[in-house]
Amino acid sequence: MGEKTNENQEGDSMKHLHLTAAALALVAGPALAQQDTISIGMVLEPPNLDPTGGAAAAIDEVVYANVFEGLTRFGPDGSVQPALAKDWDVSEDGMVYTFYLNEGVTFHDGSEMNADDVVFSLDRARAEDSTNAQKALFAGIESVTAAGPLTVEVTLSEPNGNFPFNMAWGDAVIVAPETVEQLATTPIGTGPFTFSEWVQGDHVTLVRNENYWGEPVALSTATFKFISDGNAAFAAMMAGDIDAFPNFPAVELLSQFESDPRFEVVVGSTEGETILAMNNKQPPLDDVRVREAISHAINRQDIIDGAMFGYGTPIGTHFAPHNPDYVDLTEMSNYDPEKAKALLEEAGATDLTLRMMLPPPGYARNGGEIIASQLREVGIETEITNLEWAQWLEQVFGGKDFDLTIVSHTEPQDINIYARPDYYFQYDNADFQALIEELSVTSEPGMRTELNQQAQQVIAEDFVNGYLFQLAKVGVINAKIEGMWENAPTQANDLTGVRWVE
Known part of the structure; x- marks a missing residue:
């Protein structure tokens, strides 16, 4: 999930062989040494480093394919x-x-x-x-x-x-x-990088595994530095303290990188369905009419423009638009504030105040303010509480103590989470559970497509959550780096193919 969420090795990212002008004049000697260290910016610090025991996407962003490997x-x-x-x-x-x-x-x-x-x-x-x-x-x-x-x-x-x-x-x-x-604090895996250090609140450093069983990596050191503030991230990139920021936190500043030949701005897609999650067991959200009203109160494009500066694809269900099985159901929950007001009146749910718990990412904090304003227009007040990631995981994801929250679910093809009644938004539909059960035992591609599309339709009709947009992967990297993933089929900063080029 996404929200299943970095270093400080100054000078390391600019390790060159320095020769004096005199030496260069006298010796047709070695060229500048190939750079083999990298600093990666991350918005969120992982709560631990064990991907088998934590839900935060930031864990995999550090260790997936780098430290740990699967079958x-x-x-x-x-x-x-x-x-x-x-x-x-x-x-x-x-x-x-x-x-x-x-x-x-x-x-x-x-x-x-x-x-x-x-x-x-x-x-x-x-x-x-x-x-x-x-x-x-x-x-x-x-x-x-x-x-x-x-x-x-x-x-x-x-x-x-x-x-x-x-x-x-x-x-x-x-x-x-x-x-x-x-594993939570000193991860030991089989991957091409070994864990070196974790300075909490600042960075995690990995070093090349010289005894790796597979193809060796080009990088000798990789430092993941945690910078949640967009302005600080911009300054770190401009100063060269960060070499790559695969998920840059301030899309409003991207134009300044685009005009600078030192950098490349990379826009790709993710598996991140960004949703206004609703606690389906918590009154009045246990009434589908209230959930539908909230969905019709939301203007997705205003959220994409205001919180993401236009980066993002509107969605009407929990499925990635780039998946061939996707069904565009956005019209089912189109922006219609008058319909929202009528549904609230029909449900007897007027003068509502709902608690909105927001994790740190900008899409959540900025999007939450926009949604609060949109809900106010149909008569729903919100009490916003900003939570740090660890708090969000404990209170919202684990404790289910919330009314509304905004989070991007970055796990691939994860519509099956709606078949878990104890999942944090607590949706319990036996018919949907049976549908996912049938999907899990079906291998024929045409039938899988049909079942995936049925599943999308069911959760859209039940207005389980407010479906906002598919999160774009917008990154900034040093133009001399190659091998970084453009898209995000899973939540990872896979460095196995990354190298510097002249």
């Missing part, structure tokens, strides 16, 4: 690719997946990674007391067994053609039982 992984185009598993087979009935692991893989502490670690990781994720934020990914697993040192058999309770996709999530990375208790 499979997402590529920059959203495709599912081999990772720790070099290949896999599926039984004819679709019930058994056999994964064949790469040889010579070690954890960062030098211990071997083998089939037993995979068994441990998947059993831990699906255990009754699991704290995995995406426990539903593992719910269909009947058993996990080591069929050999480098062979793992996963037996499902029913066929699931999406299982390799599920295993590519950051929540499904492989960890070792010996180090699992320390």
